[in-house]
Amino acid sequence: MRRHLLAAAAVLALCAPAAQGIGQSVDRNQVNRLIDEGTNRSQVVLTAAYLSDQIGSRLTNSPGMRRAEAWTQAQFTKWGLRNVHKEGFNFGRGWSIERSSVRMVSPRPIQLTAIPIAWTPATNGTITAPIVVAPMKKEADFAKYRGQLSGKIVLVTLPDALSDEPANSPFKRYTAEDIAKQDVYREAPYDPAAADRRLKRLDYARKMDAFLKAEGAVAWAQMSRNDGKLIHGEGYLFGANETPSLPAVEIAAEDYRRLARLAKIGAAPTLEIASDVRFDDSDRQAYNILAEIPGSDPKAGYVMAGAHLDSWVAGDGAADNGAGTAMIMEAARILSASGVRPKRTIRFALWAGEEQGLLGSMAYVSQHLATRGPANAPQATGMASYYGFSSRWPITPKPGYADLAAYFNLDNGSGKVRGIYAENNAAVVPIFNEWLSPFKAMGAGAVVMGRTGGTDHVFLQQIGLPGFQFIQDPLDYGSRVHHTSIDTFDHLRPDDMRQASIILASFLLNAANADKALPRQPLPTEPVVTDPFKYADDED
């Protein structure tokens, strides 16, 4: 650790002239005021608790998400943010769980741990039927089960026999070595065939639903990918005319494996499924929430921080992404309460539809920043648009493209900031080293080159805009909390969220006041595939 700190200090000393290159008109007392506001008058824990506990899960277009849209706007307004508004985009149906139960009734009664899969229909009372274990994952699998599924609850996952033997603790903080390993420049992969493969898999979900329905199955079930009775319930068919026709549940791994063993060795168990779920089609638009601290120079453009407000439904969306949302909102509150008057506008964005394919931030890109061609391509919807977006060329900047000076995204749980990813934007390294330097004693000392993916900075990066994520201590987010039934407030770390909110506020203020905007990468053009001799794999 000590060696790491010395090395970081040496890098910083070398970089000081470069950092001065973009200029810093910021009042250096300001950082102490942000720390004071974010420490002694912090609201971030209350914000995270309200989102997680009072509002709870926030599946896009669900009643929970609608409450969150209203409440977050009200909070921004209360804290003095300006231009608070929502921006809609086409999404699909609202869906929520009112009550659910899955129970084995024979060979013996036992209450199972299970959850309805998102956007599957209600059972309209109780379905009682024997199971059949019929593992399937591609259309070619259908043939072997034809004629055998009528009146059955179909278990479609091939169960593994035994539980995991995890080698690591589920709770982790990064060592200096863990962080140093991420300081590596790697080419961004480009595989234009990947989108097709993914679209095919998405299409498979529709075909399986149709097949099972045609065969007379009464419901289907899949197995949780986590051990330890954790469940998720993700589903991706949310469009107005594409929600599934059959009720379906995800069953905890222990319970699913027991069903499969019983079916293999004797009479198939009978299940009783009650899935009281509700659709809401009153508004098919999803909404991003936006709020601002106006800049003093209307021609200087804006910097932005964002987190997705939507969640899955098994837990309360606390780490994913109540924590990120609360820290974005807290940074806004800290800056507003500190009375800053930045040169550039600071915009805060709370995205919708992230869990279904970064759809909120994708909509923002299309609405404000750039179009991706061909312009006359049939516009895919839902998850399909996510898979296809990256392979649409060329990128045509909109007038607003030049205005966005930097974007910071939070979507890695509630762990404290340990540094920041330069995301292959090598030119920002010395600048971020300078901006981080007040926070080394708070644990945030590292600028690493690594690229991160899977969340709302991706589509901004892909059009050549500087989009970043912070290095955060992983805690138990990836190991057991991500999308599961224990994504609850008690798995957040309050101290960490206070620290991260302060550092985000400081980064935003630095970016907003820098004389020059952050260095950009060139406008991307369609890559030449670098390995023309590679045979594509059918499975991705």
Add this chain to the structure above:
Amino acid sequence: MRRHLLAAAAVLALCAPAAQGIGQSVDRNQVNRLIDEGTNRSQVVLTAAYLSDQIGSRLTNSPGMRRAEAWTQAQFTKWGLRNVHKEGFNFGRGWSIERSSVRMVSPRPIQLTAIPIAWTPATNGTITAPIVVAPMKKEADFAKYRGQLSGKIVLVTLPDALSDEPANSPFKRYTAEDIAKQDVYREAPYDPAAADRRLKRLDYARKMDAFLKAEGAVAWAQMSRNDGKLIHGEGYLFGANETPSLPAVEIAAEDYRRLARLAKIGAAPTLEIASDVRFDDSDRQAYNILAEIPGSDPKAGYVMAGAHLDSWVAGDGAADNGAGTAMIMEAARILSASGVRPKRTIRFALWAGEEQGLLGSMAYVSQHLATRGPANAPQATGMASYYGFSSRWPITPKPGYADLAAYFNLDNGSGKVRGIYAENNAAVVPIFNEWLSPFKAMGAGAVVMGRTGGTDHVFLQQIGLPGFQFIQDPLDYGSRVHHTSIDTFDHLRPDDMRQASIILASFLLNAANADKALPRQPLPTEPVVTDPFKYADDED
């Protein structure tokens, strides 16, 4: 590891003369026949699966336990065991869960993870009521809640704020160092006041039920002691006239903490509890299951191996103690199939009521081995008899006392045998080193002095009989499986259970054929308390 093996080999060489001291008339080819039978015709996995999956949880006197009593006797008989029978003792009521649900209905609907507490009554339909958080753990706590609990569901656990930050993997195998640390002689603690303190706590459970009932509460709930949505549902008031009057549930930590937070910051949430549980009073006796391989010398006495057959109800009683039961039964099958004709009888015992205080093995002690005085003391029942048993003096051996040459207990999950605990019986160390020596390459090389507790060898040890447990790899038994909803078959390790069954069979055969019985410790007398200057702590 290498150093450890060398050290063990050195000890073995030194001890060989001592091992010869008790004589070995065993055919040395026999061990290879046991290994062959236990490897190539193993039934242990099927036995464990039948107990866990088909029969499921086996709460003492529940329908599951009754099925297990019948099935295990049938299996013993099928495998050629003799004198297969059951021995009853007074226990209490049968109880089982048919269906259950706990749901938060306001401020928003969410299905909670919860389980009825054992031996609490049914709700007879659905109870819907607001919660009140009223942490209590001693009678003195009642005063502050008097008059505030009418019509409420009372949350009696003081919730901690945040989830655990586990530092270790939940799955573990012992290193040589882990095992070496257990090779330490420690005095057995004796604290005659401990029983009184424990009885007081047990009495508190009765008083809390009466207090809440008198106050008009409609149900109560406690918080799980594990994170990660694991639940247990243990309860200890199972006597004929002492089962609780109020319905009660254990709620997963994440769900309980959410309820407590919501209640603290706003209007108390409303819960809906449906607890469809069933009592069975057709037979208040519990039963130990016994089976034998008869010895050739009727005057040579017997050796015994045992495991408790009963379990809790949240899972299937797979690791606790389907695994131990299956390994005991498999050792019996291996020995029977191998056609052994030992000098001493080998007796197999499957205990009942272990989870409520080692009551089955205690009954065996009282029925066959020794009485503990004073003879005219009022006989406490249930858990109370467990707490009081160790402090009743003197110990008066029965005629059968001399006959029991050795007892081996299994109750540590499905992990492979890594060695054996000498349990402070220093004289057996060289003998066990000799008996283990064929199994070092299977991972079982260590004889350590350590004492173990908390299961069915304890009351035999306490009367001076040689009772032992094996060192087993811990796996995820203690970390997440013990008494929880994931005590299921998929958390067992089949390879490990085969190895352990073979080693147990070999130990039994060695003990049954040894020229002399295993060394004993002297008949215990009431200890002089060794630290008369210590002040007793009120809490234990």
